[in-house]
Amino acid sequence: MKILVCITNVPDTTSKIEFIEGNTKLNTASIQFITGPYDDYAVSRAIELKEQTGGTLTVLNVGTAETEPTMRKALALGADDAIRINAEPTDAYFVAQQIAHIAKQNNYDLILMGRESIDFNGGQVHGMVGQMLNIPSLSPVMKLDLEGNTAKMLREIEGGKEYLEAQLPLVLGCQEPIAEWKIPNMRGIMSARSKPLLVVEPASPEMLTAVSVFSLPPAKTGVKMIAAEDAASLIALLQNEAKVL
Amino acid sequence: MEAIQNKELIKGGEFLIKEIEANEIFIQEDFSEEQLMMAQSCKDFIAKEITPRLNEIDSQKDGKLMGELMTKVGQLGLLSVGVPEEFEGLGMNFNSSMLVAEALGGAHSFAVAFSAHTGIGTLPIQYYGTQEQKAKYLPKLGSGEWKACYCLTEPDSGSDANSAKSKAVLTEDGKHYIINGQKMWITNGGFADVFIVFAKIGDDKNLTAFIIDKEMGGITMNEPEHKMGIKGSDTRQVFFNDCKVPVENMLSERGNGFKIAVNILNIGRIKLSASVSGGSKTALNHAVNYAKERKQFNVSINTFGAIRHKIAQSAIRIFATDSANYRCGQNIDDAFEAFQAAGMDVAQAKLKGFEQFAIECALMKVHGSETLDFVTDEAVQIYGGMGFSADAPVDRCYRDSRINRIFEGTNEINRMLAVGTIIKRAMKGELDIMASALAVGKEILSVPSFENDFSTDLFAAEKKVIKNLKKTILMVAGAAVQKFTTKISEEQEIMMNLADMIIEVYVAESTLLRVEKLIGIKGELAYSVQKDIALVYLQEAVTNIENAGKDAITSFATGDELNGMLMGLKRFTKIAPFNKKDARERIAAAVIEKNEYCF
Ligand SMILES: Cc1cc2nc3c(=O)[nH]c(=O)nc-3n(C[C@H](O)[C@H](O)[C@H](O)COP(=O)(O)OP(=O)(O)OC[C@H]3O[C@@H](n4cnc5c(N)ncnc54)[C@H](O)[C@@H]3O)c2cc1C
Numbered sequence: 001m002k003i004l005v006c007i008t009n010v011p012d013t014t015s016k017i018e019f020i021e022g023n024t025k026l027n028t029a030s031i032q033f034i035t036g037p038y039d040d041y042a043v044s045r046a047i048e049l050k051e052q053t054g055g056t057l058t059v060l061n062v063g064t065a066e067t068e069p070t071m072r073k074a075l076a077l078g079a080d081d082a083i084r085i086n087a088e089p090t091d092a093y094f095v096a097q098q099i100a101h102i103a104k105q106n107n108y109d110l111i112l113m114g115r116e117s118i119d120f121n122g123g124q125v126h127g128m129v130g131q132m133l134n135i136p137s138l139s140p141v142m143k144l145d146l147e148g149n150t151a152k153m154l155r156e157i158e159g160g161k162e163y164l165e166a167q168l169p170l171v172l173g174c175q176e177p178i179a180e181w182k183i184p185n186m187r188g189i190m191s192a193r194s195k196p197l198l199v200v201e202p203a204s205p206e207m208l209t210a211v212s213v214f215s216l217p218p219a220k221t222g223v224k225m226i227a228a229e230d231a232a233s234l235i236a237l238l239q240n241e242a243k244v245l
Numbered sequence: 246m247e248a249i250q251n252k253e254l255i256k257g258g259e260f261l262i263k264e265i266e267a268n269e270i271f272i273q274e275d276f277s278e279e280q281l282m283m284a285q286s287c288k289d290f291i292a293k294e295i296t297p298r299l300n301e302i303d304s305q306k307d308g309k310l311m312g313e314l315m316t317k318v319g320q321l322g323l324l325s326v327g328v329p330e331e332f333e334g335l336g337m338n339f340n341s342s343m344l345v346a347e348a349l350g351g352a353h354s355f356a357v358a359f360s361a362h363t364g365i366g367t368l369p370i371q372y373y374g375t376q377e378q379k380a381k382y383l384p385k386l387g388s389g390e391w392k393a394c395y396c397l398t399e400p401d402s403g404s405d406a407n408s409a410k411s412k413a414v415l416t417e418d419g420k421h422y423i424i425n426g427q428k429m430w431i432t433n434g435g436f437a438d439v440f441i442v443f444a445k446i447g448d449d450k451n452l453t454a455f456i457i458d459k460e461m462g463g464i465t466m467n468e469p470e471h472k473m474g475i476k477g478s479d480t481r482q483v484f485f486n487d488c489k490v491p492v493e494n495m496l497s498e499r500g501n502g503f504k505i506a507v508n509i510l511n512i513g514r515i516k517l518s519a520s521v522s523g524g525s526k527t528a529l530n531h532a533v534n535y536a537k538e539r540k541q542f543n544v545s546i547n548t549f550g551a552i553r554h555k556i557a558q559s560a561i562r563i564f565a566t567d568s569a570n571y572r573c574g575q576n577i578d579d580a581f582e583a584f585q586a587a588g589m590d591v592a593q594a595k596l597k598g599f600e601q602f603a604i605e606c607a608l609m610k611v612h613g614s615e616t617l618d619f620v621t622d623e624a625v626q627i628y629g630g631m632g633f634s635a636d637a638p639v640d641r642c643y644r645d646s647r648i649n650r651i652f653e654g655t656n657e658i659n660r661m662l663a664v665g666t667i668i669k670r671a672m673k674g675e676l677d678i679m680a681s682a683l684a685v686g687k688e689i690l691s692v693p694s695f696e697n698d699f700s701t702d703l704f705a706a707e708k709k710v711i712k713n714l715k716k717t718i719l720m721v722a723g724a725a726v727q728k729f730t731t732k733i734s735e736e737q738e739i740m741m742n743l744a745d746m747i748i749e750v751y752v753a754e755s756t757l758l759r760v761e762k763l764i765g766i767k768g769e770l771a772y773s774v775q776k777d778i779a780l781v782y783l784q785e786a787v788t789n790i791e792n793a794g795k796d797a798i799t800s801f802a803t804g805d806e807l808n809g810m811l812m813g814l815k816r817f818t819k820i821a822p823f824n825k826k827d828a829r830e831r832i833a834a835a836v837i838e839k840n841e842y843c844f
Pocket of ligand 1: 361394395396397398402403404405429430431432433472480648651652653654655656657658737
């Protein structure tokens with residue numbers, strides 16, 4: 001069993017977001033980066049499956065050298081090796097191409113990733129990779145078990161749940177509670193540096209999109225409290241200020 | 246981690262008479278990616294396992310949860326950070342275990358259980374055990390399969406630990422000791438498998454230490470104590486009734502127990518300071534968060550100067566504690582290495598290292614625990630009425646804080662220990678304080694010199710202030726020792742004054758050096774707020790040292806002698822005026838913007 005998990009390196013949700021260069025770039029100076037939370041779940045489940053099946057686990061990230069601590073965290077958790085494709089993850093199509101390029105050379109049985117990254121929340125990469133490799137892709141997968149070559153999955157769908165079975169190889173976008181998130185243990189952390197972290201240059205650097213401008217959502221305004229008996233003021237505010245009536 | 250090379254090895258207490266360069270000290274910003282990842286694992290552990298269960302932990306409902314959490318933290322390897330590799334531990338340096346202690350410091354009662362197990366529970370065996378004892382106990386204590394506790398205190402023997410009454414009697418066949426006695430306030434007692442027990446053999450003057458397995462029998466205990474805070478920490482009275490211990494379970498030699506107790510507590514002290522720094526950060530973060538959400542007079546209360554002042558003062562003290570903690574941690578690590586290089590075996594070298602820095606360890610125990618009390622008190626104040634609610638998180642912070650000034654040696658005992666050790670070393674000639682004190686005495690009588698006053702080097706003026714503060718201490722301590730000679734230790738109020746002065750200079754200097762080192766790496770712009778912190782701390786240190794110094798000298802000097810010293814005090818505590826209010830404002834703004842302690 002060869003498993004690939006693709007992880008993103010994203011700003012911690014408590015980070016203050018600022019843009020620079022005419023609002024076309026994120027100011028990364030004061031941001032703490034973390035592994036995408038959905039990717040964390042994918043890594044956690046992949047480690048369990050690797051242990052069950054005695055397989056191998058590779059983590060992959062499309063990113064610049066700053067993302068290596070995030071990759072070493074995955075190695076500390078139990079991945080066997082890591083591949084970093086040395087490029088800014090500019091858009092979903094670009095990232096998917098890079099993943100597919102690596103995957104074609106390695107014949108993974110299972111390619112897992114988060115259902116979406118929490119920076120752009122595109123949720124498109126798994127679908128594109130599936131298409132490029134010509135294998136099925138499914139998301140968001142909340143439960144995943146393997147029986148031989150068959151994956152049994154639970155997926156959330158509009159208003160309910162769906163139980164699915166499919167043959168490997170597969171590309172899956174993962175979401176909790178697919179596994180309990182794991183904490184790297186001390187031995188794992190100490191061995192992470194001695195595990196291979198391969199850096200490769202990007203293939204076919206084709207991009208379909210470019211950012212013209214970012215803008216922040218308007219700051220939240222204060223809440224106005226209106227006494228329960230004063231419905232008239234409330235209606236006035238809803239009509240004149242909020243303009244929703 | 247950055248190696249700090251080619252420097253002269255500093256001795257414990259020597260900071261009082263030596264000028265130290267910024268690049269000689271270790272700062273937490275020097276920690277490696279691995280070490281930071283370890284700290285992150287600790288924080289993740291708190292988020293996942295501790296925070297959601299704080300009430301359950303404090304209720305001690307089924308009596309099992311704390312033991313289970315200890316097993317879990319053991320599975321992560323966190324109980325074996327300092328255990329030698331030879332005994333299946335990670336064998337990391339001391340400053341790494343300081344970092345882990347700090348990262349778990351916000352875990353309330355769990356942090357206490359963790360510290361007791363890894364510190365006073367495990368270290369006596371690690372440092373004093375025979376090869377067989379280490380091989381039997383350390384792997385299982387490091388993995389968390391066995392949990393440990395430390396039984397020193399008795400109902401009639403607390404600060405005066407060597408007066409313990411528990412007895413150990415050798416059996417006729419010479420194969421066992423029979424232990425009888427009552428121990429009190431034993432952390433982790435309820436779930437411990439291994440007990441480090443101190444008892445007296447015959448009419449010995451000093452205690453002897455034993456390693457006792459629960460399964461040896463003869464151990465009973467009361468229900469957990471009802472406590473003001475750290476309610477989830479399992480604290481018991483433990484009774485030993487004809488507990489039969491094989492002679493090979495004696496730790497070190499007969500009569501060596503008191504020394505073991507003292508040396509192990511030394512180590513625990515500086516780690517306690519690291520741990521409470523983690524607790525302080527947790528409390529401050531709650532307060533900063535609340536101050537942002539809470540609105541009065543139509544604005545967030547974090548816009549009020551009075552509140553911002555509290556936030557800044559808390560951050561300043563936390564930063565200062567960390568600066569001195571990790572500096573001292575590295576000094577200890579360096580001393581280990583030097584002693585080992587000189588041919589000592591590992592355990593002995595480590596002990597020597599700790600003994601060497603016993604002064605700094607005691608000082609930091611006091612400073613760290615009093616910082617935590619300050620920060621939690623201000624956190625409650627920032628919460629207002631809500632802070633007095635048992636449902637607010639700062640309620641637990643406040644209650645859990647208080648014990649830290651009491652255990653691991655009360656802060657009074659630690660203050661006296663630090664000053665007493667300095668004086669003892671000075672008298673033995675191990676610390677060359679006498680000569681420096683004499684020089685200061687002469688300087689007071691001379692015309693003030695103005696050399697160096699025009700240097701534009703970073704912190705040149707501040708370093709001169711530090712140098713002068715050290716002179717203040719030498720002046721006051723020198724005069725007091727001259728007056729009271731060996732009876733100085735009975736003058737407790739003066740010992741307390743001296744301790745306060747010494748703490749302030751050690752911490753202020755550490756803070757300044759840390760910021761100087763940071764600025765050296767990335768420039769002043771990147772660390773302007775840290776610079777504010779160092780400068781405010783120094784200003785306050787000057788005031789505190791001046792006050793404590795005046796307190797001391799007016800108590801024992803009169804006439805010309807008093808006047809001379811008061812003039813010396815004035816000269817040595819001179820510092821250029823500095824706008825602390827604006828600096829605090831910048832510090833508070835940085836913390837508020839990040840919504841957490843961020844240095
Ligand atoms: C929650 C908790 C957990 C603990 N865990 C452990 C444990 O795991 N193992 C263990 O062995 N012990 C433990 N202890 C005991 C702890 O170390 C002692 O309580 C502490 O050393 C103080 O001793 P005491 O309580 O007898 O106070 P006392 O010694 O009676 O002190 C009372 C007051 O007198 C002051 N005082 C005492 N002597 C002097 C002096 N010579 N000069 C000036 N002032 C003095 C003290 O500073 C203090 O203010 C724990 C205590 C608590 C409360």
